[in-house]
Amino acid sequence: MTGAAMSLTAAASGFVVFLLSVSVVQAQDGWGVTYTATDICAIKGSTVNISCTYTYPSNVRVQERFWFTKWTNTEPEDLKTQSEYSGRVQYQCEDKTCTLTIRDLRETDSAQYQFRFITNQQSRRYTGSPGVTLTVTDLQVKPSSYSSWLDCHSRCDLPGRLSYVWYKNGQKTSQKRSFYFYYSGSFNSADSYSCAVATYEHLPSPSVCVKGQSCNRVTYTDRSICAVKGSSVDISCTYNSHDKDIQSKFWFSPERSGRWQSPSQPEDLSEDSQFAGRVQVLDPETGRSTLRITDLRETDSAQYHFTFKTPGFEWRSSLPGTTLTVTALQVQVTRIRRVHQSSTEAELKCHSSCSPAGHPSLVWFNNGQEVGQGPNPYRGLIYDGDNIYCAFKGHEKYHSASVYPPKLLSVSVSPSAEIVEGSSVTLTCSSDANPAANFTWYKKHGNPSLQPASKQFNFSSIQSSDSGEYYCTAENDLGRRTSGSIFIHVTYGPKLLSVSVSPSAEIVEGSSVTLTCSSDANPAAKYTWYKKNGKPSLQPASKQFIFSSIQSSDSGEFYCTAENDLGRRTSGSIFIHVTYPWKLPVALTVPAVFLAFMLLPALLWIRRRRSLDQQCEAEGGPDNSAQVRKESSGAPVRTKTCWSDVRVTGHLKTPLTDV
Numbered sequence: 308m309t310g311a312a313m314s315l316t317a318a319a320s321g322f323v324v325f326l327l328s329v330s331v332v333q334a335q336d337g338w339g340v341t342y343t344a345t346d347i348c349a350i351k352g353s354t355v356n357i358s359c360t361y362t363y364p365s366n367v368r369v370q371e372r373f374w375f376t377k378w379t380n381t382e383p384e385d386l387k388t389q390s391e392y393s394g395r396v397q398y399q400c401e402d403k404t405c406t407l408t409i410r411d412l413r414e415t416d417s418a419q420y421q422f423r424f425i426t427n428q429q430s431r432r433y434t435g436s437p438g439v440t441l442t443v444t445d446l447q448v449k450p451s452s453y454s455s456w457l458d459c460h461s462r463c464d465l466p467g468r469l470s471y472v473w474y475k476n477g478q479k480t481s482q483k484r485s486f487y488f489y490y491s492g493s494f495n496s497a498d499s500y501s502c503a504v505a506t507y508e509h510l511p512s513p514s515v516c517v518k519g520q521s522c523n524r525v526t527y528t529d530r531s532i533c534a535v536k537g538s539s540v541d542i543s544c545t546y547n548s549h550d551k552d553i554q555s556k557f558w559f560s561p562e563r564s565g566r567w568q569s570p571s572q573p574e575d576l577s578e579d580s581q582f583a584g585r586v587q588v589l590d591p592e593t594g595r596s597t598l599r600i601t602d603l604r605e606t607d608s609a610q611y612h613f614t615f616k617t618p619g620f621e622w623r624s625s626l627p628g629t630t631l632t633v634t635a636l637q638v639q640v641t642r643i644r645r646v647h648q649s650s651t652e653a654e655l656k657c658h659s660s661c662s663p664a665g666h667p668s669l670v671w672f673n674n675g676q677e678v679g680q681g682p683n684p685y686r687g688l689i690y691d692g693d694n695i696y697c698a699f700k701g702h703e704k705y706h707s708a709s710v711y712p713p714k715l716l717s718v719s720v721s722p723s724a725e726i727v728e729g730s731s732v733t734l735t736c737s738s739d740a741n742p743a744a745n746f747t748w749y750k751k752h753g754n755p756s757l758q759p760a761s762k763q764f765n766f767s768s769i770q771s772s773d774s775g776e777y778y779c780t781a782e783n784d785l786g787r788r789t790s791g792s793i794f795i796h797v798t799y800g801p802k803l804l805s806v807s808v809s810p811s812a813e814i815v816e817g818s819s820v821t822l823t824c825s826s827d828a829n830p831a832a833k834y835t836w837y838k839k840n841g842k843p844s845l846q847p848a849s850k851q852f853i854f855s856s857i858q859s860s861d862s863g864e865f866y867c868t869a870e871n872d873l874g875r876r877t878s879g880s881i882f883i884h885v886t887y888p889w890k891l892p893v894a895l896t897v898p899a900v901f902l903a904f905m906l907l908p909a910l911l912w913i914r915r916r917r918s919l920d921q922q923c924e925a926e927g928g929p930d931n932s933a934q935v936r937k938e939s940s941g942a943p944v945r946t947k948t949c950w951s952d953v954r955v956t957g958h959l960k961t962p963l964t965d966v
Contacts, residue, residue, distance in 0.1 A: 337364040340422055340435025348463035349412050351445040352510050352530055358406040359422045359435060367431065372400055372424040374407040383423055383434070387656075390682050391415070394533070394634070394662040411531060411661065412443045446512035448500050457490040459502035459512065470505035476523050477501075477514065477624030497549035499524035501626060509627050523549050525613050525622055531630040533661030534603050537705035540664075541589075542598040542629045544613045548620065556615040558588060558598040563609060573614055573623075581606075603633045634659040636697055636707035640742060640784040641684060651785050655685040657697035657707065667699040672706065689785050712786025713740040718779055718793045727873065728799035732766040736779035736790060744781035751776040751792065771797050771829065800874025801828040806867055806881045816887035820854040824867035824878060832869035839864040839880065859885045 343358040363369065374396075375383035386396045386407070397408045405422060421438035425431075444462035451458045459471050473480045473490045476499055480490075490500065494517040503511035510530075516522035528543040546556070559573035563581075576586050582600065589597040596613055612628035614621070642654035657669045671679040673695050679685060685695065691712055698706035716738045726732055736746045748757040748764045753775060757764060766773055778792045804826045814820055824834045836845040836852045841863060845852060854861055866880045 337362060338433050342435060342439050344439060347439060347441045349443055350510050351412055351414055351443050353412050354408065354410045355412060355441060356406050356408050357420055357439050360404045361424055362403065363426060368427045369424050370427055372405055374420055374422055376418040376420055388682055390666040393666060393682060394659040414443045417441055417443045446502055448502055448512050448515045451489060455491050457500055459488040472503050472505050472508055474501040474511065474626055477622060477626050479625050494518055497522055511626055521549050523620055523622060525624060527629045529629055533632045533634055533663045535663050535699050535702045535705060536603055536605060536633050536635045537702055538603055539599060539601040540603060540631060542611050542631065545595050546613060546615055547594055548615060548617050550617040550619055552617055553615050554617060556596065558611055558613055560609045560611050605633050605635060607631060608633045632661045634661050634663060638697055638707050638710045643784045646688065650688050650690045653689050653785060655695060667701060669697050670700050670703060671697050691786055708741060710741050710785060713738045713744045713781035713783060713788040715739045716781050716788045716790045718790045720793055720795060726769060726795060726797050728771055728797050729768050732769045734764040734777055736762055736781060738781035740781060740783045742783045744783045747780045749778055769797055771799050773797055798829045798873060800871060801826045801832045801869035801876040803827045804869050804876045804878045806878045808881055808883060814857060814883060814885050816859050816885050817856050820857045822852040822865055824850055824869060826869035828869060828871050830871050832871045835868045837866055857885055859887045861885055
């Protein structure tokens with residue numbers, strides 16, 4: 308091992324990985340790959356991480372990167388495309404670092420692993436060579452050179468300062484060897500032994516007999532089995548009893564024992580109602596038993612054990628049995644490129660939690676029609692309305708969930724009844740999409756996008772300014788869709804109440820004057836007018852109150868109220884001052900009218916008198932004598948009498964008669 312220091316590292320899943328920590332760098336002209344270790348020793352069934360960092364010139368862009376162990380047609384073959392690694396391999400690459408993770412290690416995984424990256428420059432592909440050598444080993448119990456010792460042996464050198472756990476007849480012993488891999492004691496022909504690294508007892512060695520081959524033991528054919536949902540599986544073991552008189556034997560699952568009345572006692576799976584009609588135990592030969600489970604369900608994933616009982620011994624193993632994982636397929640989007648609003652170029656991978664026995668081929672379907680087979684990813688254009696899924700060949704009934712762009716997009720509002728200002732309102736964008744969609748909210752003629760971007764948009768205290776038309780978009784890796792709009796109509800009580808008068812200049816008696824009550828309200832407010840120290844309310848009740856011919860008596864202070872179902876508000880006051888010409892005081896008006904009525908006859912007589920006097924003066928004055936005479940015909944002639952001025956003499960003058 309070149310004398311390098313060894314270290315124990317736990318992988319992401321908790322299995323044991325042993326690394327030889329030596330860095331190797333290959334670099335030329337800015338190109339290079341540095342591996343964290345050159346040699347790795349890992350236990351069968353565990354998980355291993357193989358890491359590297361890589362460099363390249365700054366003017367280069369990496370387009371593809373992968374790990375490989377072999378070449379096909381002069382080209383390295385990506386591990387992800389190899390059926391024997393299906394469901395067990397994962398890449399984690401970022402910031403010029405890439406880690407290969409392999410789960411459920413098998414001895415056939417022992418190989419040299421290399422990292423390769425391809426750039427945008429033609430013919431510039433770089434491979435880190437020679438790579439990392441992985442050795443997968445299982446533990447074995449072997450007698451040591453000392454007759455009273457047992458060794459926990461492996462194919463490659465494990466670190467020397469590890470603790471080991473030992474099992475006798477399937478039960479953990481009290482002997483825990485810190486930093487040593489041997490077990491000491493006295494042995495007999497009925498006992499079997501197994502070992503494991505401490506804290507990783509789920510990866511023990513097979514049980515072996517120390518003396519002869521007739522000891523009590525159970526050996527499972529497979530430590531772990533991955534099977535497809537809906538399929539059938541056979542879980543097998545070989546068993547042996549030192550006492551050949553076996554009274555009973557059956558299969559059980561410790562995970563399911565808690566469902567029985569006595570959890571500490573193993574229960575025959577044949578009596579479990581969950582397996583009714585689906586479990587069969589086959590004994591093809593002495594010392595071998597097979598548990599067959601049909602129509603597998605994901606809930607069948609568990610650990611299964613075999614037990615037997617003789618008159619003097621019962622196999623009650625604390626060693627792990629066979630772990631069954633029932634896998635359901637999932638489609639993962641690994642690469643996308645938006646081509647058009649209604650189409651996306653994508654690469655899809657069919658993923659399972661484990662690699663089923665037999666490595667069945669994959670089949671791809673689009674809208675129910677087969678579109679491809681094999682381990683390779685699905686590549687092509689995906690349009691609105693497409694539904695793509697995968698299945699194991701021969702098990703098409705149990706295909707993966709479909710992946711598709713968003714569809715059935717709709718918007719709803721809660722509450723759906725009247726929305727009152729200040730209340731809490733929630734908008735919900737609903738869409739059917741796989742992978743799940745990301746949502747964005749928009750307001751027409753408002754913000755380009757509203758935050759936060761989520762399925763629901765909440766107004767904790769909605770305002771009148773929030774009224775408007777809203778819509779959302781739903782987007783996943785395969786497409787984008789825009790919803791229809793929904794209108795939010797926020798109602799609120801009257802506010803911003805004010806009073807104005809027109810004209811706003813001098814108001815002259817007899818002119819037209821309009822008072823206006825202005826308010827912001829939804830629904831529209833009803834208005835009422837008041838005059839301070841006047842009538843309780845003025846009619847008509849409307850937004851405007853009009854004086855068609857305002858009088859001085861209308862001067863005063865006016866205000867209004869605005870009211871709807873959600874509230875009532877009162878305005879401030881406005882003062883109207885009406886100007887007019889001089890007029891008698893109101894207190895003198897009635898007596899003046901009465902006096903004028905009484906003096907009217909006298910005034911009329913005086914006026915007539917003055918008219919007669921003026922006529923007499925024009926014809927000769929009051930000194931001319933007037934006589935009554937008759938015309939020659941003898942008819943009388945009317946004469947006019949002029950009165951002399953009595954203001955000087957104090958008596959009447961002789962009236963004059965004018966023919």
